[in-house]
Amino acid sequence: MMVGANIPIFKADNEKFKAFVSIEFNNTIKQVQVKIGNKDYFIEIDEATDTNGRSIFVLLIGLLGTVKKPYLIEVKEVDKVDSTVVNQFINSTLSQFFGVVDYSKFRLLVSDGAAYMVKSGRELKSFYPK
Numbered sequence: 001m002m003v004g005a006n007i008p009i010f011k012a013d014n015e016k017f018k019a020f021v022s023i024e025f026n027n028t029i030k031q032v033q034v035k036i037g038n039k040d041y042f043i044e045i046d047e048a049t050d051t052n053g054r055s056i057f058v059l060l061i062g063l064l065g066t067v068k069k070p071y072l073i074e075v076k077e078v079d080k081v082d083s084t085v086v087n088q089f090i091n092s093t094l095s096q097f098f099g100v101v102d103y104s105k106f107r108l109l110v111s112d113g114a115a116y117m118v119k120s121g122r123e124l125k126s127f128y129p130k
Contacts, residue, residue, distance in 0.1 A: 032061070032071045033097065040064045042108035045090060045117070047081055055081050059093050064107055073097055086120035091127065103128050 011017065044060040055078050062070030074093040078085050090109075094101050106128040111117040 029073065029097070032073065035071075036061060036063065038102065038105065040105050040107045042070070042110060043090065043094075043106065044070055044110040045086065046111060047078075047086075047114070047117075055079075057086070057089050059090065061097070081116060083116045083119040083123055086116060087123055087127075090120075090124065104130050106130070 012021075040063070042062055042064055044062070046058050048056050048058070050056060057074075057076050057078055058072060059074040060070035060072050062068065074089075074096075076089060076093075078089065091101075094106070107130055109121050109124065111121070
């Protein structure tokens with residue numbers, strides 16, 4: 001957004017701007033929480049490595065049975081990439097998002113075919129039975 005509006009990125013290092021972004025982010029998360037509500041949902045998770053070699057996880061959530069795009073609810077830098085870290089990331093993100101997680105509403109995990117993601121999917125079945 002800032003690049004497209006020709007706003008130098010260093011302008012983001014401003015306390016008022018950071019407070020504004022934080023408020024808008026929290027408002028957006030609340031709107032997504034209302035949309036997801038108590039309905040069945042899926043999550044998408046992916047890992048990427050940036051140009052500095054840092055591993056970044058992203059988690060999106062969406063409603064099953066809709067054609068709407070999923071919502072980005074978390075981006076996090078991680079120290080290492082394995083199934084344990086993936087599971088911790090998913091569980092902590094869902095706990096933050098929902099407060100109390102209704103495990104029966106998480107119906108589908110979408111990710112790439114990386115071995116650690118496949119292993120994580122198998123391990124998560126014990127937490128999220130459906």
